[in-house]
Amino acid sequence: MEKKYDVIVIGAGHAGCEACLASARMGLKTLIITLNVDSIARMPCNPAIGGIAKGQMVREIDAMGGEMANITDKAGLQFKVLNSSRGPAVWSPRAQCDKELYSVYMSKSLQDQQNLDILQSEASEIIVKNAKVCGVKILTGETIEAAAVVVTTGTFLKGTIHLGKTFFNGGRFNEKPASFLSDSLIKDCGLTLGRFKTTTTPRVNTKTIDYSKMTEQPGDENPRPFSHFTEAQTWRKNLKQLSCWLTYTNPQTHKIVGDNLELSSIPIGKVKSKSPRYCPAIEEKIERYPEKTSHHIFVEPEGYNTNEVYLNGLYTGLPFDLQQQMINSIAGLENAKVIRYGYAIEYDYSSPLQIKRTLEAKTVENLFLGGQINGTTGYEEAASQGFVAGVNAGLKVLGKDVLVLGRDESYIGILIDDITTRGMDEPYRMFTSRAEYRLSIRNDNADLRLTDIGRQIGLISDDSYAKFEKYRKTVKDIYAGIEENLLITDDELTPWSLEKAKEEVYIHKKYEGYIQIQEKMANKMKKNEFKRIPDDFDYTKVDSFSAETKQRLMEVRPQTIGQASRVHAIKPSDIAILTIYIEKIKKEKKQKRDEKQD
Ligand SMILES: Cc1cc2nc3c(=O)[nH]c(=O)nc-3n(C[C@H](O)[C@H](O)[C@H](O)COP(=O)(O)OP(=O)(O)OC[C@H]3O[C@@H](n4cnc5c(N)ncnc54)[C@H](O)[C@@H]3O)c2cc1C
The missing domain is CATH 1.10.150.570 (GidA associated domain, C-terminal subdomain)
Incomplete structure (x- = not known):
């Protein structure tokens, strides 16, 4: 085992994977330590990537050279642009993924990456000297030196699983928690930790579902890949899309849940920490909105090679038998058999008021935190932060200027500014309503906004950048009405295309007037935005x-x-x-x- 690295990343969830790939691709000798290499990039909740505002973030990570969109293109089983009946500013790509394939492809990506080593172990201590990080101790007592450390421990720090009134230690179901690192973050790093919780839904066997009582939700007829760098022309010619289905809860479901609230781990009992407001458990929905007699339940496949389907909307901490009764009260699920029951998990998080906008801890130099540990929820929020934390760890080690994304240039910038400025008292997730410049920061133009940044950092190859520049010039030429440039062929533009360039110009022109007003506002704000306050200002x-x-x-x-x-x-x-x-x-x-x- 090697004992010295430039960057160590703790945790191979969605944040950790982006962090270690970014750092290694920047040429830094990187190590990722994770509890279980079989669960790299596991999706413990719905195996879907993207959606409203989240899709934009995935495209932004991709435009700067991150991995999430690329893996989604390989592992997706249904691709859909949400809000497609509304204006292009709010179009949001979403893909339902095969959860095993996603994990396998991401794992392979890590294994293939130059400069990157993977170690299955538990990080138990952050080693700090003179308020600067200098390595990590693992559970077996070995220490590994590093110039920078990125912590992306998700729901694992002192994780407790709750099923009805039963509770036990776990980072996720059937996975052990990280029991030691919290104490080191408090004692050695001077951080204060709090507790948050989240829940997941039961999974049932597709063979036991009557889909004739549900409404089909198919994928797009002409699906598009997520990544800017996937060649749409040749991408998964034989892609077989699986459908999702829609059904509803009813008064009987609500009675079963309402009569048994005291048996759940959610509203009362042991789980007292806050859960995500926008992903509430069915118990919370029924308590909060007693006037509603029905809620949507999306029935979503979890993979090509499994019968398990996910009941999106039925997050719950009820005991097993009540979960079964609740499910069987729903149209189409009368005979459904549960394979995995839903559960709640409570874990330590660190208030993001303790980190800078680079995601570096204010208390310890070169210690970075990204993902669910910063109080956010969601794979995309985690990956966005992991990417920025990994990039900034790398830039600091290289002695270069760090990356701080603006609110006017990306959703990722908004996410990081929101959490590091305002903190949170419940898990944070991204929405389009959080963006003041959402007409300018769309999913379609993530490349035009951010690929230059990825190139500067060193994450966009010469070849990809040359193609991107051709595409950007074509967009400019079409906008300016220079007809002869339209002779350029798709072959010359691939993975971009002439159709994409024309669409880009069409969307830009549609919003041009509004965008100009927004740009004026953004420029005005910028005057103050970048006025530095001395670090030691009292x-x-x-x-x-x-x-x-x-x-x-x-x-x-x-x-x-x-x-x-x-x-x-x-x-x-x-x-x-x-x-x-x-x-x-x-x-x-x-x-x-x-x-x-x-
Ligand atoms: C039960 C459950 C329900 C959820 N429900 C929702 C939901 O409704 N909506 C939603 O958007 N998101 C939900 N999520 C959250 C979603 O899974 C996370 O937001 C996302 O996975 C966070 O990514 P991450 O990289 O920060 O952490 P994770 O994906 O949790 O990955 C953490 C990684 O760190 C490793 N690790 C932790 N500690 C150590 C250590 N000391 N040493 C070595 N390795 C370590 C773990 O092995 C793991 O690989 C849920 C998660 C769970 C578990």
């Missing part, structure tokens, strides 16, 4: 600040005036005062420099 010394303002700003320690303006409870008047202080400090520094020169 907010408590600003007399005009209220006690709450001082406390909030000390807690978040925003890096720029723009970030400070988004801190919870900060008023425009606080920002005006802060701006005057920063200008004053700048002037004083300049004066001192001038005096020295004289």
Whole structure:
């Protein structure tokens, strides 16, 4: 076993996989340590990638050289653009995946990657010297040195599984939790941890379902690949798409759940931590909306080689027999047999107010955190952060400028700015409504927005970048109405195409007026956005600040005036005062420099 790396990534979930691939592809000697190599990139909940706002993030990771879209193109069993009946600004690609294939292809990608080693073990301690990370200790006592460490431990830190009133330790069902790292994050890294929870649904045998009572939800007739770099012309010619199906809960289902709430681990009992508001358990839905007599249940296949189907919408912490009764009360599921029951899981997370917008911990240099450990939920949110954490760990080791994505250029930028500025009191997931510039940051133009960044970081090959540049020029030419350039062939543009370039221009022109207004707004905001606040600025010394303002700003320690303006409870008047202080400090520094020169 080698004992020295540039970057160590802990955890091979969706965040860890992106982090280690980015770091290794940047040329850094990278190690990924994970509890179980058979569960690399496992999808413990619905095996679907993308969807509203999430699809945009996957396309953004892809445009910068990440992996999630590429693997989805290989493992998807149904491809669909959501919101396709609405304007292109909100079109969101989504793919239902074969969960085993997804894990196998991602695993292979890691194994094939140059500069990347994989180690099955449990990381038990972060080694820190003089407030700087210098390695990781594993459970067997060995230490491995590293210049940077990325922690992506998902739902595993002191994970507790709840099934009705029964509970036991576990990182996911049938997987052991990580029992030691939490203490090291607290003691050695100075982080404070909290508890969140999430639930998953039961899986039933497709052979026991009566689909004639449900509505079919087929994939798109002309499916498109997720990745910008997949050649659409030759992509999976024999792709066999599987359908999803729609059914509904009814008053009988609600009675079974409502009469037995006290037996569930969700609203009462042991699981007291907050769960994702937008992925509520059926118990929570029935408690919160007693007037509703029916909720959607999407019945979704989990793979080509399994009979298991996922009951999307039936997240639950009820005991086994009640889950079975609840399922059998639903149209089409009267005789359905459960293969795996739903459960809730509670785990440690670290408040993202403790990390910078680079995802580096404020307390320990070169320690990065990404994914569910930062209080988010969802594969795409995890992968986005994993990518940025891996890239920034690499850039720091290389002594280069770090990557901070703006709110006006990407959903990933919004995600990171939101969590590091406002924190959260329940698991965070992405929505289009969180984006103030959503007409400009669409799924179709993720490449035009971000591929240059991926290239600068070193994650886009010469060949891919040359093709991208041809595509970008074609888009510009079509926009400018230079007809002769339309003679360019698809062969020259592949994996992009002439049709894609024309569509891009059409979408851009459709929104042009609005986009110009948004750009003006963004430029105005940028003036303040990038005004730096010194790292050691003492907010408590600003007399005009209220006690709450001082406390909030000390807690978040925003890096720029723009970030400070988004801190919870900060008023425009606080920002005006802060701006005057920063200008004053700048002037004083300049004066001192001038005096020295004289
Ligand atoms: C029961 C359940 C229900 C869920 N429900 C939803 C939902 O409804 N909606 C939704 O969007 N998302 C849901 N999720 C969350 C989704 O799975 C996560 O958001 C996503 O997988 C997080 O990715 P991650 O990379 O941060 O962590 P994970 O995918 O959890 O991966 C963590 C990795 O870290 C490894 N690891 C942890 N600790 C150590 C250690 N000390 N040493 C070595 N390796 C370690 C683990 O082995 C694992 O490989 C659910 C998850 C679970 C378990």
